[in-house]
Amino acid sequence: MGVKKIQALIINRDKILLKDSNDKSINRNSFITICVDENEDMVGAIKGEIRKLLNLDCKITFKFNKDKNSEVTTFLIDLSDKEIEACNRNSLCEDEGLEHLIWVDLRDKNYYSSYEYQYIKLLLEECIKLQYQASWTKIIAEVYFNDFASINYLNRSYLTNHRKEKDLQAGLQEKIKVMLMAFILGILFNYFFIWDSIGISAVVFILAVIGFSVYSNYAKMDLNKRLGWMFLIPIIFLSFTYSIYNNWVLRSLNAIIIPILITSYIIIIRYENIKDIKVAFFNKIFRRIFNTSFSTAPKFFSFVKELIKNRRGIEENSTKKNIIKGLIISIPLLLIIVSLLTSADMMFKYYVENIGNNMMGLNPGSLIGHSLVIVIITLYTFGFIWSLNYDYKEDYIQKNNNAFPKWEPVTIITIIFVICVVYLLFSIVQFSYLYGGAKNILPSGFTYAEYARKGFFELVLVTLINFALLAISIKLTNRDNPKINKITNTAYSFLILFTFNMLFSANYKMNMYEMAFGFTRLRIFVQVFMLLLGILLLIVLLGIWIKRVPMLKSAIIATMIVYIVLNYANIDKIIAKKNIDRYRATQKIDMMYLKKLSYDAYGEIIKLMDIGSKHDKLSIKRHINYEKEKLIKEYDHWYEFNYYKYKLLRILEYK
DSSP states (O other): EEEEEEEEEEETTEEEEEEEEEEETTTTOSEEEEETTTTTTTHHHHHHHHHHHHOOOOOOOEOOOOOSSSSEEEEEEETTTSSSOOOOOTOOOOOGGGEEEEEEETTOGGSSSSHHHHHHHHHHHHHHHHHHHHHHHHHHHHHHOSSSHHHHHHHHHHHHHHHHHHHEEEEEEEHHHHHHHHHHHHHHHHHHHSOOOOOOOOHHHHHHHHHHHHHHHGOOOOTTTTTHHHHHHHHHHHHHHTTTTTOOHHHHHHHHHHHHHHHHHHHHHHHHTOSOOOHHHHHHHHIIIIHHHHHHTTHHHHHHHHHHHOOHHHHHHHHHHHHHHHHHHHHHHHHHHHHHHHHHHHHHHHHHHHHHTTTOOOOHHHHHHHHHHHHHHHHHHHHHHHHTTTTOOOSOEEEEOSSOBBBBBHHHHHHHHHHHHHHHHHHHHHHIIISSOGGGGSTTTOHHHHHHHHHHHHHHHHHHHHHHHHHHHHHHHOOHHHHHHHHHHOOOOOHHHOOOOOHHHHHHHHHHHHHEEEEEEEEHHHHHHHHHHHHHHHHHHHHHHHHTSOHHHHHHHHHHHHHHHHHTHHHHHHHHHHHHHHHHHSSSOOHHHHHSGGGGGHHHHTTTTSSSOOHHHHHHHHHHHHHHHHHHHHHOSSSOOOHHHHHHHHHHHHH
């Protein structure tokens, strides 16, 4: 007959009961341990041992689901609700029943052997899985899980348990609802975006994503939350650009930015404890997009299994069962009947054959491709929408946020003073050569175009360095002394003023370079980026002097406004107009680059038909005719509607 080994972790408030040995050379197993026969009642045996040792009756709190040692079965017995005379670890209990037993504080982790240490950690993991809470669980978490990796592990354990609990609480109908919404989004994505141009379809799909997300947790959504409008308004504006403009750079950027904005909006209106925008907020957004949504997606298959197993409703309803049976029997009959009817009538055959063509010309290869797209988008959108069922939780175990030491203001003031001296000398040179109009004093061999091109990117880089220095300094500088703060703020202000000069110089150089070599998207985008940096610097300048100015929130709003204006400014049209104006003055134009611009610029490009050379006119005419033929072939669905594509076709009808 086999023998089983049982051990009990017995806890009373913040102490755990151990056996103590006077022989320190023995590698002790300090928990209360007994051996029982294989067929003996383990629970009864361990309760009898506790009764003998402590002279009291107890209940088993829970049995461990796993053990460090496969030959041992472990139980927790929590006696925190009982009054027990507990000995400390410096003196053995003298009562006859308690001889060789000792209560040890859970905080005294240096007392425990490796075996005991690991089991105490395992105890907390088991408590998390079984949702058992006690005052001593917090002690174990703080004392035994205090390094970065352990804290992350523990937080993941709490989070996993919380999500399992929410999944169990959710009804099957709710799960089916989210699965169907995700499937609809998968079909829409495939129908709108695969092998078709993005137009008004972007607005429809984005509204569907937001609508389904809100509907899935409508009772918990606060649609009137003011902070949400900060993201919803840009979503609306940017989504409509797909039905108006065709600049591929901005369209690509929007494909990245819009999902971030959608996630931000949904998270803000879903969770009431998100009341402001902080740096940590963006970490949560990216975790929701890349981590939470992907990790939640496989639950789709778990819910499908649950749906399959839950067949009692169908089996109990004979009508539904008979309908399903009838549908199954009718399928082969329909195949035979349709085959005969297509042979009997040629027009009927024509329409039947064109069903496949109307459904994207499906063949085995394309069917697999479309199915794969639908499955991927369905799983991802399911993961995103279903994750909204989970409550928003800060980390259960807080990390140490004192990793970055505060800088002394004197150090920052010294650094900025030294840098500002160099910038002052640089500004004097700038006023002499760049702004002074003293072209005759440029060094020999330098043209103003070369002078502008050579210094532009260096100035932008210096501006970014200054911006980073400001951000880090404001974040990490010690702000305890009000008088020193004023001096520090003054130093920041001088640095910002010199940085404004850098931006102005860089923009001035770029304007000179554009007049010499023409306008391109990159040059326009960089100028807009410099404008944005100037606005952000102004916000920082206000923020360091006026404490109530929310710098981060203001910076985000300013960035979104500039970016939306950039989207609606029709950059390609501006580039074409500027280059054509330059052509009128210099008879120089980069025709190859002009042809690479999107349909948004064609209203300006057509003007070359009136002022260009014969070669340029012929080149433009051929290019436009080619683009017209391509549009006629590809631009054939309502959801691809785009204003400038439509406008180009309408213009060409009158040419």
